[in-house]
Structure formats: C-alpha cells, structure tokens
Amino acid sequence: MFSLRRGQPTLLLILWGAVIEHGYPAQGWLTFRQARAAGGSVRKGERGTAIVYADRFVPAAERQRARDAGEEARSVPFLKRFTVFNAAQCEGLPDDVPASAPPLPERELFPVAEEVIAASGVEVRIGGDMAYYAPGPDYVQVPPQPAFFHQIDYYRTCLHELAHATGHASRLARDLSDPFGSKGYAREELVAELGSAFLCAALGIRPTVRHADYIACWLDVLREDSRAIFRAASAASKAADWLLARRPAQQTEAQA
Known part of the structure; x- marks a missing residue:
C-alpha cells in the first residue's frame, strides 16, 4: 500500500480529488508493483493517478563526512514521480487492502x-x-x-x-x-x-x-x-x- 503521511498535504489533496472525481469507495492506493506483490493486479484499461513524492535524505558519504568533520550532515532534497491506482481499480487484492487507509471524510452538503x-x-x-x-x-x-x-x-x-x-x-x-x-x-x-x-x-x-x-x-x-x-x-x-x-x-x- 502506498504510504501517505501528514507531511504531504499536496499529495493527499490530489488523491482526495481523484477519489471524489471517480467515485472510489475508499482511500486505498497502490503502485502497479505493489498490486502484483499483494497477489492482485491492476485491471486492464485502468488509468492511474500521477503523484510526486517530495522528501529529503542524507547520503552515506555525507554522513561520513559530517562525522569526520564533527558537523551536522546536510540533507539533499529529491522528487520522485509515481503512478498509483486506487484499490477499486484492482482485482484479486486481499480484503484488508481497501480499508488500510482512512476513508475520505463525508461531505457536509449545503x-x-x-x-x-x-x-x-x-x-x-x-x-x-x-x-x-x-x-x-x-x-x-x-x-x-x-x-x-x-x-x-x-x-x-x-x-x-x-x-x-x-x-x-x-x-x-x-x-x-x-x-x-x-x-x-x-x-x-x-x-x-x-x-x-x-x-x-x-x-x-x-x-x-x-x-x-x-x-x-x-x-x-x-x-x-x-x-x-x-x-x-x-x-x-x-x-x-x-x-x-x-x-x-x-x-x-x-x-x-
């Protein structure tokens, strides 16, 4: 299951928007490989949702340099693009996959x-x-x-x-x-x-x-x-x- 964290508001909003636009029943998302690894597959003809994951990491060489110099290691920003599919676009998945992410809150209609x-x-x-x-x-x-x-x-x-x-x-x-x-x-x-x-x-x-x-x-x-x-x-x-x-x-x- 693709992991969503609180520090990724833009990513969350994109996926919330996709759930509303397509009427998916839950916020369960997987990459093509994750669906295969879970024992299922993406249904033929389904189109995924493109997202970009942003974070920072510290390379091993930088950690070593910082230790040698007695300094704080500098992190490097990165972007990684994924295409994810809602669990409703897949078949053969375990029953617990669609419920593994919190559902979208109900709308307060006016x-x-x-x-x-x-x-x-x-x-x-x-x-x-x-x-x-x-x-x-x-x-x-x-x-x-x-x-x-x-x-x-x-x-x-x-x-x-x-x-x-x-x-x-x-x-x-x-x-x-x-x-x-x-x-x-x-x-x-x-x-x-x-x-x-x-x-x-x-x-x-x-x-x-x-x-x-x-x-x-x-x-x-x-x-x-x-x-x-x-x-x-x-x-x-x-x-x-x-x-x-x-x-x-x-x-x-x-x-x-």
Whole structure:
C-alpha cells in the first residue's frame, strides 16, 4: 500500500480529488508493483493517478563526512514521480487492502449553494490544493471539500471563484486580463470577494474575510480611488444577481 503521511498535504489533496472525481469507495492506493506483490493486479484499461513524492535524505558519504568533520550532515532534497491506482481499480487484492487507509471524510452538503454552483453552467473541477478561476479555458478549480478546515469554506471559496467567472466575455464581460499583483487584479479580487459575501448573505452562509495580503491590496486601491468600493460593490451585486437568477428555486419564484 502506498504510504501517505501528514507531511504531504499536496499529495493527499490530489488523491482526495481523484477519489471524489471517480467515485472510489475508499482511500486505498497502490503502485502497479505493489498490486502484483499483494497477489492482485491492476485491471486492464485502468488509468492511474500521477503523484510526486517530495522528501529529503542524507547520503552515506555525507554522513561520513559530517562525522569526520564533527558537523551536522546536510540533507539533499529529491522528487520522485509515481503512478498509483486506487484499490477499486484492482482485482484479486486481499480484503484488508481497501480499508488500510482512512476513508475520505463525508461531505457536509449545503443544498442551496450546490444549486447555485450547478445552475451557473460554469465547469467546476474538484482536486489539487489551490482554488482559482482560469479565464482562458473558463473553469473553476477548487480542492476537495473535506480538505478545508471548515467544510463550509468550500462553498465560500466556490462562490468567490464563480463570482470571478461571471466576468467572462460570455457573461458580464469584465476585464480579467490584469496580472497577479496589479491594481486591476486587486480590483477584481475585491469584486469577487464582495460577490461571495452577497451570495453568502442571500443563501444563509456566514461570510468571512480573506487573508491579510488581500486586504492590503484592497486598501492600496481604495486609497487611490475613494469610489472604488462603490464600483466594486456594483459589479459584485451584478455578479451575485447573475448567479442567483439561474438557481432553479429563484426561477420558480419569478414565474409564480
């Protein structure tokens, strides 16, 4: 069984994302060789999940050098790539293999937020360890919900990224071309964060404030333009309205 340790958060998130994406029943992962060694095999046609293991080690020569010099041995960083397969992709494995890794925590679903996400029409990809909106290919990426310290933060994050997505040329057509760290980027982040706050308020989710570095960027923008907050709030309100209007319950109420 491939060993997962607490010091490998990115690796854990990748595998959590794969479990959610493919609907595997448990977090049991093996390399091709490990499956064979366990008496089983990977089923024909199954595609593995690529992961990269990062760690450090001390070569024997360095340990000897450090002993001779009376110094502390220097470790060497390394990366190693693996392709692993979920136990559900294998056959002939012992019964205890799928249960040898802890199962993914159950999701804490918030139905009204799920409705907004699904009705948006924006592709939401689950996996990895970062949340972002990719304007070119037009998709939202978020880590698996159980990866968040508070699972409700998954929905706050999804709504923030979906607020960004409303700026696409096919929707509300905001300028999303400003690079990271620029004033224009900070303005768009402010729009997305206010949009998320408006959506949370409408859906009954308690809003939260983002990281201090975001706030510092917003303050720079607001110092330069005292009306920036009003323009951002207006754009955020339009973004929230665009998303809420597509929610099935909202459409039913409008037709009544």
